Amino acid sequence: MAALHLLRKQHLVGNTISHLHTSSQAFTKQHYKMLVLGGGSGGIAMSARMKRMLGAENVAVVEPSEMHYYQPIWTLVGAGAKSVASSGRSTASVMPSGVKWVKSKVQQINPKTNTVLLDDGTEIAYEYLIVALGLQLHYERIKGLPEGFEHPKIGSNYSVQTVEKTKKALQDFKEGNAVFSFPNTPVKCPGAPQKIMYLSDAFLRKTGKRESAKVMYYTSLPVLFGVKKYADSLWEIVKRRDIQVTLRHNLIEVRPDKQQAVFENLDNPSETKVIEYEMLHVAPPMGPNLAVKASLLADEAGWLDVNKETLQHKKFPNVFGIGDCTNLPTPKTAAAVAAQSAVLNRTISKILTNEIPDKKYDGYTSCPLVTSYNTVIMAEFDYNLQPLETFPINQAKESRVMYHMKADVMPHLYWHGLLRGLWGGPEIYRKVLHLGFK
Template sequence: LLRRDPNLKIAIVEPSDHHDYQPAWTLVGGGAYDVSKTRRPMASVIPAGVKWFRAAATRVEPDANVVQLDSGVRVAYRQLIVAPGLRLAWERIAGLTETLGKNGVTSNYRYDLAPYTWQLVQQMKSGTALFSQPGMPIKCAGAPQKAMYLACDHWRRQGVLGQVNVEFNLAGAVLFGVATFVPPLMEHVKRYNANLAFSSNLVAVDGPARIATFEVKDANGNVTRVEKRFDMLHAVPPQVAPDFIRDSQLADEAGWCEVDHATLQHPRYPNVFSLGDVCSAPNAKTGAAARKQAVIVAENLLAARAGAPLAYRYDGYGSCPLTVEKGKVVLAEFGYGGRLLPTFLLDPTRPRRLMWLLKASVLPSFYWWGMLKGREWLTRAARG
């Protein structure tokens, strides 16, 4: 926005003192990345020329054009960009919060727990390893199964995979939402001899007893509770919109910030735009999506300020580098309706070392020095 109009007065409401590169936490859990390299001071990534309110938003009043902060300050705005991400609802799985980080229970969805995942994987020589995936939407829909693939690959290399009972419990009915990528993923599921339990949703964990409870739905919609013993459990929490958005007039029926799926403008409050995990657009919630959406929002917001038509359209682009083994990645890139949107002129379904190098080496630098600096490399913003 500032590169397009340096005279804009912009405020950022952000309570955190650090900023995390979360896509690398899967690699941390697989022993392939240093967790300390995923975190930097928030002050180092706040753009020059903006005012930083170091507080949390607690309420949005779109009729009054005001955001209420937990510091007591009320911030007025002419235009609002809603991009707080989503909330990890750990509390929705009974007993999970109390046992995270001990009793063999971990999750790559937290900075402090991803190293524990790798510790558990290294220690495991036999027994049962359970991996869970909640109902959609979640951020980086491939991350729960990537944790399984990297763990299995390590056990295979150590010669102990045959002694480990691996099971992936998915609340949904498919392994991955874009059908094109299911066959290559299934090849690795079979290679690792992992069991898939569909329509199996983690609802409770008894850490000391090493028992996970799942609600399992049959073909007729009947739900039963099944207890499964584990030696290691990689749990992924349900994910919801932040309360101050869900409880506001900006929310749709599911609690997400409602937007036009193409322009990313709010349908009822034209001075409000949204991007990232919180917006209601039916795309995969990934960092790659936010990178493309940022350009759409910048262009369309300035057009709205000028009273001009909103010329830019978001095609639903998202990217999920599916890490199927240490050193190999299937780069899934797709848009609305599962339409493939590959960046490279290569078969996107093939696991490649090149894509591993992209995931582990190129993209982190691309994030810190490109995306967070407002550079628009490979954004392919499209005009309507």
């Protein structure tokens, strides 16, 4: 119950504050040359880069949570292959030393006055602003949730409070339907709902329960995956493993007491389908950060309105954005954040010297599609949904090596590369491995 209460608030709590950082609670007015909103992957990466560019005393980060999580690993946590503890570290331990950590929540962003109001009443003025506030999970938009998580057999890898419920539902599976959903909204890590499905299928085979299980994937999308090269491979896997895929269906209600999930047919909204489940994995509806949505920085849909090549705001030139909070037309992943951080760093360095930004973000993102406990299809692509692969092999094929990249190498790159502002994606390695032709 306590965990669900936290889920409703979407507020994470954790460990202690390091002596290396100064925290702020009740000052009435502060001013920083560079203010970073958000202490997730994009915010920490850019604060580390800005510290090197401007000096620690000129940079502040607003972040209320005391724990920082490497969320991509939650796919493996939900499948029982990694521990939830391995995904988290204290915010203090990843915050660049000397940078001001303002441990509060953003209430309002006022780009006309170059100020940000926090929920404790503090107002911070800035010369330049980086918005890295992520997105909102909206479990409450599905009738019966989030309170439905109090019941067994339901989980979600999208929240630290519910990811272990996925593991419990999978391990307790006896017989019946294993149901996986994909929402009718923009989604962070759009491959994640499929990944846990493939892992669950593998787990049920390993434990001898697959013959008494029906694995079902309900997606709001008209395709299995947005890039045809990888979608073709995924369709082959789905057929080979006898997984039932239903397109253009959206989860609108969960009835946990009856173990039923209700889906609407998006091509005929008056038509609904009730599916009984023995296990249900929910990918929740998602939406823009509320502070961004309520500000002048938002586009019509509520996302941060930035230039897709430079990441500079379209109307306020001293404002920049990175990651899930933006309206960049590419999937929202940690790999995208890495590539964006290199471009944004270059953009800001040019703006500070009154030059025109000369580095362009091509939409690069990566989605390691985990298909079993030892194989991955490493999808990498750009804004045009064209493959942009790092390695000179066909990455649409299932690979053991790519699984180790996902499970072992990428977490190391995240903690010791991206968050320290040292990893800006694999572009340079891609060029070397492809002899300069990509």
